[in-house]
Amino acid sequence: MQSSCPNFHPAQLKEVFSRFATSEAIELESTLYSTLALEVSKCRDLLELASFTQYSQPAPNMLFAAIQYLLLNGARHALKQFYPRLATGPTSYSAVGDTLKNFCRENREAIVELISTRRTQTNVVQRSSCLLTGLSLVSHSSKCQDLCLVDLGASAGLNLNLDLYSHCYYQGSSELFKAGSPESGVRLRTEVRGSKSLPPNQSVSIAGKVGIDLNPIDVYDSDSVLWLQSLVWPEHHERYEQLNRALELARTNPVNLIRGDAAEKLEDVVDEFPRDQALVVCSTIAEYQFPQKTRDEIYGILVSASKHRAIWRLSMEGSPESLLSLVRYEDGAQIQYTTLAKCSPHGLWIEWINQAERH
Numbered sequence: 383m384q385s386s387c388p389n390f391h392p393a394q395l396k397e398v399f400s401r402f403a404t405s406e407a408i409e410l411e412s413t414l415y416s417t418l419a420l421e422v423s424k425c426r427d428l429l430e431l432a433s434f435t436q437y438s439q440p441a442p443n444m445l446f447a448a449i450q451y452l453l454l455n456g457a458r459h460a461l462k463q464f465y466p467r468l469a470t471g472p473t474s475y476s477a478v479g480d481t482l483k484n485f486c487r488e489n490r491e492a493i494v495e496l497i498s499t500r501r502t503q504t505n506v507v508q509r510s511s512c513l514l515t516g517l518s519l520v521s522h523s524s525k526c527q528d529l530c531l532v533d534l535g536a537s538a539g540l541n542l543n544l545d546l547y548s549h550c551y552y553q554g555s556s557e558l559f560k561a562g563s564p565e566s567g568v569r570l571r572t573e574v575r576g577s578k579s580l581p582p583n584q585s586v587s588i589a590g591k592v593g594i595d596l597n598p599i600d601v602y603d604s605d606s607v608l609w610l611q612s613l614v615w616p617e618h619h620e621r622y623e624q625l626n627r628a629l630e631l632a633r634t635n636p637v638n639l640i641r642g643d644a645a646e647k648l649e650d651v652v653d654e655f656p657r658d659q660a661l662v663v664c665s666t667i668a669e670y671q672f673p674q675k676t677r678d679e680i681y682g683i684l685v686s687a688s689k690h691r692a693i694w695r696l697s698m699e700g701s702p703e704s705l706l707s708l709v710r711y712e713d714g715a716q717i718q719y720t721t722l723a724k725c726s727p728h729g730l731w732i733e734w735i736n737q738a739e740r741h
């Protein structure tokens with residue numbers, strides 16, 4: 383086991399867990415995580431345990447992923463009864479606090495090892511439906527037949543396979559349109575909110591795909607896949623199904639994943655794509671983990687590379703509400719910034735805005 387030390391003060395985490403219990407867990411409809419987070423916020427020992435989370439990582443997500451990982455990996459404990467993926471689900475949560483404390487006491491070493499060495503790498507394929515609307519716009523406006531995609535913080539690279547998924551956009555009870563591969567086993571449905579229409583639904587042709595991640599998830603490695611599955615919240619059955627189907631598809635349609643810091647690897651990756659193809663550098667809910675230096679360097683690389691080719695930066699970032707934004711770089715400068723849409727961080731809904739600012 384690696385030596386670890388606490389990275390947070392328990393008092394600081396008390397607030398983090400109680401906020402998680404009353405906001406994030408409620409918004410994302412997890413009664414179990416809301417209940418567990420409340421228990422953690424009231425218990426000094428559990429807060430002290432959670433303080434071993436790496437500084438750049440969200441402590442509740444890490445602690446609960448570690449616990450679920452151990453349970454999915456076969457840990458025999460009464461805590462299992464509260465996990466719908468592992469049992470039929472409890473009728474009451476009255477005993478959950480003591481059961482949680484007991485589980486964490488018995489598995490303390492394993493939990494510390496997990497939360498101090500791993501990261502939240504949740505690969506949410508539903509986010510790709512939001513990305514696709516932005517790509518559709520680039521495809522339309524660039525007049526390039528083919529797009530090349532670079533995903534920064536790609537995790538297992540599953541969002542790079544978005545052209546292989548079936549995307550359905552709906553409003554109320556009406557289906558607006560479908561995109562992607564209609565026969566795909568990965569079926570994604572996104573609610574369209576607001577009064578503005580999404581961009582013209584044209585098919586997006588992707589000629590090249592590369593993902594960069596500090597720790598790319600190998601879709602053939604069962605332990606890495608188990609960690610990815612453990613990051614999906616227990617009540618999110620559909621998301622779990624989508625993840626497993628996308629992983630299956632990725633095993634027969636592998637994407638090129640490069641290990642390293644996004645900024646350190648980007649320049650070489652950009653150089654590899656033919657200049658007559660529209661290059662889109664994207665990210666989804668990943669930038670919050672990048673140091674400021676990495677973000678600044680990414681900007682510099684894109685500005686410099688745009689002296690030789692047009693480049694777009696498409697990002698879906700921010701929580702509890704995300705913004706989908708598109709930046710265009712050309713002739714060595716950022717020439718346009720457009721806020722395309724508001725969307726849910728999990729890509730469950732999108733509200734088109736398309737507000738451009740010239741630079």
Ligand SMILES: C[S@@+](CC[C@H](N)C(=O)[O-])C[C@H]1O[C@@H](n2cnc3c(N)ncnc32)[C@H](O)[C@@H]1O
Nearest residue numbers: 503504505506535537595596643644666668671
């Ligand atoms: C929350 S996950 C998001 C994964 C994926 N983009 C999605 O939306 O499904 C963030 C990812 O960013 C990666 N990451 C964090 N810092 C990074 C850096 N400096 N360079 C490259 N990847 C990084 C993490 O390893 C993780 O896989």
